[in-house]
Amino acid sequence: MRQRSLIAxxxxxxxxxxxxxxxxxxxxxxxxxxxxxxxxxxxxxxxKEALKVGAENAVKLTGKTDGYYRNDAIKILMPKNVRSLExxxxxxxxxxxxxxxxxxxxxxxxxxxxxxxxxxxxxILKMGIDDARKILNGSDTAATxxxxxKTTGELTIAFRPIVEQSMEKxxxxxxxxxxxxxxxxxxxxxxxxxxxxxxxxxxxxxxFFFMLxxxxxxxxxxxxxxxxxxxxxxxxx
Numbered sequence: 637m638r639q640r641s642l643i644a645x646x647x648x649x650x651x652x653x654x655x656x657x658x659x660x661x662x663x664x665x666x667x668x669x670x671x672x673x674x675x676x677x678x679x680x681x682x683x684k685e686a687l688k689v690g691a692e693n694a695v696k697l698t699g700k701t702d703g704y705y706r707n708d709a710i711k712i713l714m715p716k717n718v719r720s721l722e723x724x725x726x727x728x729x730x731x732x733x734x735x736x737x738x739x740x741x742x743x744x745x746x747x748x749x750x751x752x753x754x755x756x757x758x759x760i761l762k763m764g765i766d767d768a769r770k771i772l773n774g775s776d777t778a779a780t781x782x783x784x785x786k787t788t789g790e791l792t793i794a795f796r797p798i799v800e801q802s803m804e805k806x807x808x809x810x811x812x813x814x815x816x817x818x819x820x821x822x823x824x825x826x827x828x829x830x831x832x833x834x835x836x837x838x839x840x841x842x843x844f845f846f847m848l849x850x851x852x853x854x855x856x857x858x859x860x861x862x863x864x865x866x867x868x869x870x871x872x873x
Contacts, residue, residue, distance in 0.1 A: 676768065676769070677765070678866075679768055680765050681870075682869065682870025682871065683763070683768050683771055684763055684768075685870075686779060686852065686855045686870075686871070687756070687779050687783065687852075688760055689855065689864070689867065690779070690851035690852050691753070691756040691760075692753070694847040694850075695749055695753055695844075697847050698710070698745070698749040698847055699748075701743075703745075703746045704745045704746050704840070705738075705746070709846060710842070710846055711742060711843075712738065712741045712745055712840070714737075714738060715830050717830065718830075725815070733814070733815065740806035740807060740808040741803075741836050743802065743806045744799050744802035744805075744808055744836055744840070745799065745802075745839065745843065747799075747802040748798040748799045749840065751791075751795060751798055752791060752794075755790050755794055756783065756787065759783055770782070776849075776852065776853045776856050777852055777853065780848045780852050781849075783845075788841060791841055792838075795840055796834075799833060799840060808836070809833070855871060
């Protein structure tokens with residue numbers, strides 16, 4: 637009887653040891669330190685720190701002159717539903733006006749980007765342990781995806797007036813109306829129907845979240861991007 641008990645105890649301890657090792661391997665595989673050394677609170681703090689650093693970097697990259705315009709990954713181009721008309725206008729010598737219009741849209745987005753700072757700061761404070769666990773076990777852009785779902789509505793509201801002011805400053809709407817008039821002069825062309833303000837707001841946010849995702853990937857995979865002690869503790873391999 638005693639021998640059976642010893643065998644059962646040995647099997648149990650072996651199972652516990654194997655499960656613990658698997659958890660450690662999973663933790664390291666997703667880019668975080670030992671789960672025996674890091675509690676939920678530290679992991680949550682580390683993810684908040686990553687988002688804070690990533691958001692600040694994304695703002696710096698987008699909220700400057702040419703932050704959108706010179707970045708092919710997020711540059712705001714003419715709306716898709718007028719691309720065919722754009723070709724026609726360029727063929728008729730209207731390329732300069734289209735280029736000027738695209739530059740103005742990007743300048744408006746660059747002016748609005750810094751507004752993301754406060755909204756992200758507020759959202760980061762609200763992130764709880766459960767959210768952190770989900771993000772921890774997610775993809776390389778899990779934190780970005782989380783904040784995109786949580787802040788898009790608020791950011792859209794915040795960005796809209798800033799973008800509209802910038803578009804007025806850079807005469808985007810005026811240029812758009814002029815281009816629409818030229819589109820209408822092309823034989824058989826249909827007049828484009830689009831809220832140009834909303835279009836720029838949407839593209840500005842798409843570009844911002846793209847850059848935030850890139851910054852998150854760096855922190856998860858590149859030790860040089862872990863610029864604080866907490867990030868170095870949490871995001872280790």
